[in-house]
Amino acid sequence: MEKMKVPSMIETKVTSSLKGSVLDLIQNDYQFIAGDKIQEMFANDLVEVVRKSYREPWKLEVGQILWYGAKASEKPNYGKNSKKTPLTPIVLTLISKDDLEMKKEGYSDREIMETKVVRIFKEAYEQEALLTHSDMAYLLNVSTGTVSKQAKEYMQRTGEILPTRGIIHDIGRAVTHKRIILNLYIKGYQTPDIARMTNHTQEACDRYIKAYKKVEKLSKTMKSEEIAQILGMGKSLVEEYIRILNEEE
Numbered sequence: 001m002e003k004m005k006v007p008s009m010i011e012t013k014v015t016s017s018l019k020g021s022v023l024d025l026i027q028n029d030y031q032f033i034a035g036d037k038i039q040e041m042f043a044n045d046l047v048e049v050v051r052k053s054y055r056e057p058w059k060l061e062v063g064q065i066l067w068y069g070a071k072a073s074e075k076p077n078y079g080k081n082s083k084k085t086p087l088t089p090i091v092l093t094l095i096s097k098d099d100l101e102m103k104k105e106g107y108s109d110r111e112i113m114e115t116k117v118v119r120i121f122k123e124a125y126e127q128e129a130l131l132t133h134s135d136m137a138y139l140l141n142v143s144t145g146t147v148s149k150q151a152k153e154y155m156q157r158t159g160e161i162l163p164t165r166g167i168i169h170d171i172g173r174a175v176t177h178k179r180i181i182l183n184l185y186i187k188g189y190q191t192p193d194i195a196r197m198t199n200h201t202q203e204a205c206d207r208y209i210k211a212y213k214k215v216e217k218l219s220k221t222m223k224s225e226e227i228a229q230i231l232g233m234g235k236s237l238v239e240e241y242i243r244i245l246n247e248e249e
Contacts, residue, residue: 063095069129125163161198215241
């Protein structure tokens with residue numbers, strides 16, 4: 001097959017029209033961004049941001065929506081409020097064929113809602129993003145209390161940890177992951193299995209388990225204040241471990 005030469009202008013229009021427009025804008029109106037290399041790098045980065053943030057409607061499946069989640073790789077720290085939290089665009093499935101099949105088969109609205117909550121949290125995490133309970137509440141038009149209750153009940157029933165922002169970034173009152181990890185340990189599961197089931201690293205699971213075992217040993221003869229001082233833990237954390245201990249007795 002004979003190869004044909006494509007005019008450079010046509011190729012430019014097809015492959016990099018947005019990039020060319022950005023470069024033209026920089027060179028004309030933002031000349032303080034000096035140097036051809038720097039300008040091109042900036043244009044490439046900007047085009048990538050646009051590419052990720054913009055999805056044509058026909059590229060979304062029926063029942064899907066474009067949303068923004070907090071980047072899973074960006075841990076919160078002091079001084080980083082919601083306006084400074086890096087976000088990333090994601091596609092979420094609000095209505096799926098499975099939801100419709102469940103409805104046909106007679107599942108309750110509550111059961112279908114739980115399926116949606118679990119699916120959407122996981123979809124976000126698979127795209128390296130995290131959603132809060134508030135995100136989910138707005139997306140599904142329910143209260144945050146409903147989302148929290150269903151997520152908690154699902155995790156307690158299945159032993160699986162949902163990748164919410166509160167849990168993965170360990171913020172707010174989301175301490176359920178610690179309780180579930182320890183409950184699995186108490187039931188006899190090995191650390192690799194616990195890590196796989198809870199979407200945590202083995203190191204994180206071991207850290208919780210070791211702390212739990214230390215508290216368990218000291219709690220037989222000491223009060224929570226003394227344990228906290230000896231182990232260098234907060235009193236509330238020690239008391240949380242003790243509550244878990246008492247639940248198992």
